[in-house]
Amino acid sequence: MESQRCKGARDLLAEDMERFRQVEDAFRNSCINWGYREIKTPTLEYIHLFTAAGTLTPAMLSRVYSFLDWDGWGGERIVLRPDGTIPAARLYSENFSGSKIARLYYVTNVFAFEETGKENREKWQCGVELLGDGNPTSEAEIIGLALEVLNTLGLAKASLKLSHAGVLKALIAELKLNTEEKADLLDEILEGNWQALSKVNGNKKIAAAVSTLMNLKGRSSGFLVNLAAMPGLSRSIVRELEAFAGVTGLLDTLGYKYEIDFTSIKGFEYYTGLCFKIRANNTKVCSGGRYDNLVGLVGGGNVPACGFALYLDELAAQVRPWSRQKAEKTVIVRVDSAGAESVKEAFKLSAALRSAGLIAELDFRGSQLDARWEISVQEKKPGYTVKDKIKNLQKKAADTNEVVNIIGGFGKVG
Amino acid sequence: MVSGVAQDTRLALPKGVMLSRTAEFLNSIGLGFEDYTSKTRIYRLRSQTMPSLCAKMLNERDIPVQVAIGNYDFGICTSDWLQELQARYPASNVVKVCDLEYDTAGIFLAFSRNASFTEDTLRDSDSTVRIVTQYPALAESAAYKMRLKKFRIFPLWGSAEAYLPExxxxxxxxxxxxxxxxxxxxxxxxxxxxxxxxxxxxxxGLQTADFSRILAVFSSAFTGSGKSRVKTPAPSSVIDNDYAPAAANGNIWLALADGHQQVHTAAFLEKAGIKMQGYSKDDMRRRPASNMDGVNIKVIRPQDMPQQVANGNFDLAVTGKDWLLDHLYQFPSSPVVELADLGFGRVRVVAVVGEDVPADSIEGIRELIKSGKLTPLRIASEYVNIADKYLRDRHIARYRVIPTWGATEVYLPEDADMLIENTETGQTLARHRLKIIDTLFESTACLIGNRLSLDSTDKRAKIEKLVKIFRSIAG
Incomplete structure (x- = not known):
């Protein structure tokens, strides 16, 4: 049968959702433990939130889902949220006065068109934003938080790569291009085309600095200190390199391993300082950075901020589903007779099992279900037969308390 | 999708402004079609020199879409419409074979000559930049590239220059x-x-079928005398677009139709005793003058009027009920209301299928769809929102609305299964072997207004006075 499902859309089945929730739970627990509070922004936003310079690139904007609303005769287009951070910055600017520190997290879907329809057009993210703090400790904090979540999920071998939008933007500024050329070059770089930089005519010294930056990779803040000391760099580039070294110095102190690779970041449109990405099992699972101008661009004040997004779909694919664990705790309450008395007994027993922390699933049809425990409810006393399908044991019980005790005695339920 | 004999090569040719020069071009490469003239009543043409080549005449704006979806192997149009399609749908299944050297033009991003701002002030502006255009996709990418912070695009059927600068x-x-x-x-x-x-x-098609014969004929356009095979210059009919900044204060704005409806509207105004200057065939202006006190007039496309009244650019407009309904179906809470039925320009908006379709009602069509035929139902219409609502309300699943820019009757039966079309007498439909299976409503010219302008005491008196005159003549 031809699927009725929309192209580029995906159904999440029970097992997918178990993986999904596992990531979400690990993320939420860490966030709560680090003092972050949950928010949710609406699926629909006005498009102009994303069109100002320094928010989304023209290439990304040309893939948004936008439309005129039922009252859109004024021409104002609505979009399905294409990004999590920009709406969060809007929420902050409208609800937090001054530049109060806010630690926010959210789990959200984002929408972007993808031509083939084979990739998802709706993706899920776990986002963290730390607003109101310009200190490098906040980058260290969010990186620590992201690594903790990955660690909880058993992805301890994740690799962290760093770049710095401030350094790159200072370099581009040194090229002395006109507004349009600059915008075009930035758009190219944001799409990951670093070759564009080498093709620009202009300052030879800058060109040399650019190729140095692009080719070198470093693993400590000493690398950045060396770079800053290289001859021919302008004051503004040096300042940005020093800011970068400030963060990496902290990461060194905290023992976080990383690699500095200026070309590692794509799509840092709103970032102004440190950018980072984390890969696990050769898949990008997280990206983030500092975005000090964004709150101002969406109508708020001058508020320093940084944040990251974990890619929920990619992470969910890497964790083991819960089904096995769940089967351990599941008790099938089987009723062979449809008599009212048996049904009542079965409901009563199930309630008792549930309050003892077990999963009780009713079965009136004798189907084969995946569970360790099976209890048959009989009309005649003593009433219940408890089966442990793993240990292959069987025992009769007269009342619900006895059933719970038997399950407790047969095996520790985790 | 394929019409008639599979080997036929299908060519889409433009109607309208491009027609005479395209005919000249085709003749010059020996590919003339006898009936390809502006007076023809036949939309299906067959080449005399190449019998396997058949052609249909479509609105030039529809040609890239029709070629992209595979209804035609080749098409001739101006490349602006191709670029508009590709800006909106980069993966469109259409390629340009070659440029021809007539109807050359540029697509410009333009200001009014009276505008007081520059590109930089627009870019830095925090207020909304309003862009009018027949090319919404090209306009959108231009606005993204310009990094405009806030902008709104008003897609138009035409006459974009008239909107600037007011x-x-x-x-x-x-x-x-x-x-x-x-x-x-x-x-x-x-x-x-x-x-x-x-x-x-x-x-x-180009990747899988053999079109070497016709491509060889097309190539001959670039050999020999090559250049300027088309000698007739494109007609330029500029309507005076002078702007007088002082006129606007405190007046209400009335929109009147250009194009086909202009003659009928002018006749109606004359009957109402309204003297117009600059609203006749010989003397057309975007801002004609009249003997009505406190009323500014602008001449635009009737299709665009309801939305322009809704957004407050105009207080009143003379348009058709069909376009009013199309607008209201798209925006149910729009402040646009009908103020007077003017009685002229009477047409019926009807659902039409090919004569051979074994159904005489929309219920019959639904039964055909249930039995697995005509699915998805393809409906070609200029009235996208009317067509969409009609099919939705009648529980037709599944259907696709193909937006067109006119000359819709030619789509049946190959390129669409049903039309939502207007008809005066039904004769054109009958000549094309089409039948009406339903009448949606009757449409006449009407005066529309914005509820919110009526709330303004300033404007109310002027509007009511005009409505009274219009009603008395129509009544």
Missing amino acids: NADLAVISAADEAALAAMNLRAVRKIADSSACIIAHRE
Whole structure:
């Protein structure tokens, strides 16, 4: 049968959702433990939130889902949220006065068109934003938080790569291009085309600095200190390199391993300082950075901020589903007779099992279900037969308390 | 999708302004079609020199879409419409075979010559930049590239220049050159793209079928005397677009139709004793003068009027009920209301299928769909929102609305299964072997207004006075 499902859309089945929730739970627990509070922004936003310079690139904007609303005769287009951070910055600017520190997290879907329809057009993210703090400790904090979540999920071998939008933007500024050329070059770089930089005519010294930056990779803040000391760099580039070294110095102190690779970041449109990405099992699972101008661009004040997004779909694919664990705790309450008395007994027993922390699933049809425990409810006393399908044991019980005790005695339920 | 004999090569030719020069071009390469003239009543043409080549005449704006979806192997149109399609749908299944050297123009991003701002002030502006255009996708990418913070695009059927400077800040508009732009009282910010007549092809067809014969004929356009095979210049009919800044204060704005409806509207105004200057065939202006006190008039397309009244650019407009309904179906809470039925321009808006379709009602069509035929049902219509609501309300699943820019009757039966069309007498439909299975409503010209302008005491008296005159004549 031809699927009725929309192209580029995906159904999440029970097992997918178990993986999904596992990531979400690990993320939420860490966030709560680090003092972050949950928010949710609406699926629909006005498009102009994303069109100002320094928010989304023209290439990304040309893939948004936008439309005129039922009252859109004024021409104002609505979009399905294409990004999590920009709406969060809007929420902050409208609800937090001054530049109060806010630690926010959210789990959200984002929408972007993808031509083939084979990739998802709706993706899920776990986002963290730390607003109101310009200190490098906040980058260290969010990186620590992201690594903790990955660690909880058993992805301890994740690799962290760093770049710095401030350094790159200072370099581009040194090229002395006109507004349009600059915008075009930035758009190219944001799409990951670093070759564009080498093709620009202009300052030879800058060109040399650019190729140095692009080719070198470093693993400590000493690398950045060396770079800053290289001859021919302008004051503004040096300042940005020093800011970068400030963060990496902290990461060194905290023992976080990383690699500095200026070309590692794509799509840092709103970032102004440190950018980072984390890969696990050769898949990008997280990206983030500092975005000090964004709150101002969406109508708020001058508020320093940084944040990251974990890619929920990619992470969910890497964790083991819960089904096995769940089967351990599941008790099938089987009723062979449809008599009212048996049904009542079965409901009563199930309630008792549930309050003892077990999963009780009713079965009136004798189907084969995946569970360790099976209890048959009989009309005649003593009433219940408890089966442990793993240990292959069987025992009769007269009342619900006895059933719970038997399950407790047969095996520790985790 | 395939019509008749599979080996036939299907060519889409433009109706309208491009027709005479395209015919001249085809004749020059020995590919003439006898009935390809503006007077023809036949829309299906067959080449005398190449019998396997058949052609249909479509609105040029629809040709890239029709070639992209594979209804035609080749098409001739101006490349602006191809670029518009590709800007909106980059993966479209259509390629340009070659440019032809007639109907050349530029697509410009333009200001009014009376505008007081520059590109930089627009970019830095926090207020909303209003862009009017027949090319919404090209306009959108231009606005993204310009990094405009806030902008709104008003897609138009035409006459974009008339909106500047009072009702819009920028236009994305086609013009032969900067001088032609200046003749419309506009000034270029920059040229977005070049345009000229061109031959386009369905990409997949070009990759899989043998079209070497026709391609060889097309290639002959570029050998020998090559250049300027088309000698007739494109007609330029510029309507005076002068702007007088002082006139606007405290007056209400009335929109009147250009194009086909102009004659009927002018006759109605004359009957109402309204003297007009600059609203006749010989003397057309975008801002005609009249003997009505406190009323400014602008001449635009009737299709665009309801939305322009809704957004407050105009207080009143003379348009058709069909376009009012199409607007209200798209925006149910719109403040636009009908103030007077003017009685002229009477047409029926009908659902039409081919004579051979074994159904005489929309219920019959639904039964056909249930039995697995005609699915998805393809409906071609200029009235996208009317068509959509009609099919939705009648529980037709599944259907696809194909938006068109006119000449819709030619789509049946190959390129669509049903039309939502207007008809005066039904004769054109019958001649094309089509039958009406339902009448949706009757449409006449009407005076529309904005509820919110009626709330303003300033405007109310002027509006009511005008409504009274219009009603008395129509009554």
